Amino acid sequence: MIATLEQSRPSGTNSELIVASLEGVNKNYGDVRALRGADFRVRAGEVVAVLGPNGAGKTTAVKLLLGLMPPNSGRPRVFGGDPTNPENRTRTGAMLQVGRVPETLRVREHINLFSSYYQKPTASAEVLAIAGLEKLSDRKFGDLSGGQRQRVLFALAICGDPDLLFLDEPTVGLDVEARRMLWDEIRKMVARGKTVLLTTHYLQEARRARRPRGRHQSGRDH
Numbered sequence: 001m002i003a004t005l006e007q008s009r010p011s012g013t014n015s016e017l018i019v020a021s022l023e024g025v026n027k028n029y030g031d032v033r034a035l036r037g038a039d040f041r042v043r044a045g046e047v048v049a050v051l052g053p054n055g056a057g058k059t060t061a062v063k064l065l066l067g068l069m070p071p072n073s074g075r076p077r078v079f080g081g082d083p084t085n086p087e088n089r090t091r092t093g094a095m096l097q098v099g100r101v102p103e104t105l106r107v108r109e110h111i112n113l114f115s116s117y118y119q120k121p122t123a124s125a126e127v128l129a130i131a132g133l134e135k136l137s138d139r140k141f142g143d144l145s146g147g148q149r150q151r152v153l154f155a156l157a158i159c160g161d162p163d164l165l166f167l168d169e170p171t172v173g174l175d176v177e178a179r180r181m182l183w184d185e186i187r188k189m190v191a192r193g194k195t196v197l198l199t200t201h202y203l204q205e206a207r208r209a210r211r212p213r214g215r216h217q218s219g220r221d222h
Contacts, residue, residue, distance in 0.1 A: 017043060018043060018077075018080070019042055019078065019163070019195050020197060021042065021077045022040055022077075024038075024039055025038040026073045026074055034060040038061060042195060042197050045195060047186060047190055050199045054201055058199035062166050066083060066089075066092065067084035093157040093162035094157055095156070095167045097172070099156075101152075107136050108138065114160070115160065120161060124159070130155070132177075132178065132181055136148060147174050151181075158189075163194055164194070165195070167196065167198040168198070169200060170198055
């Protein structure tokens with residue numbers, strides 16, 4: 001099930017602009033069907049939640065929109081084009097459910113490295129403050145707790161000031177304060193005309209859902 005959590009229509013935002021979509025997408029892993037006929041659209045200035053239990057194909061949908069894998073059939077689109085287009089990729093940020101980065105690099109080194117991939121990144125000091133990482137900036141990633149690692153992955157997802165942000169199960173492992181930080185930042189991003197697509201299997205994460213936006217038939221999550 002797909003539902004809109006919040007809608008923002010900042011001045012200058014084209015509310016009818018489709019920034020991400022799956023059109024009749026099917027994805028199989030061998031004999032396992034992960035997505036069947038997935039069909040939905042995400043408009044500019046929205047927060048959209050992809051709801052479903054583990055194994056529903058949520059992560060597969062995100063990976064297709066990020067251009068990390070091809071569909072068996074159907075068409076994923078981002079900013080009206082191919083998700084693998086380099087220009088489109090520089091306009092997106094992603095926090096995947098299983099994120100892997102070198103454990104020997106320090107937090108600030110990771111942020112500086114990822115920021116170098118973008119033409120107009122957010123200042124590193126601002127990213128550290130947003131993610132609540134100022135006191136951890138010199139700590140190696142491998143020495144962080146699970147929740148702290150999640151905050152680093154969130155920081156890496158937003159450091160490029162993306163127009164479209166993907167968050168795959170973003171609150172797993174976060175404490176109450178860190179969850180509040182994440183939601184506050186999502187609201188600020190949407191207020192600036194950004195678009196956010198997140199996945200969750202927790203109904204409470206989507207308790208503010210307003211209008212159902214569509215459905216997709218799915219199989220096992222990958």
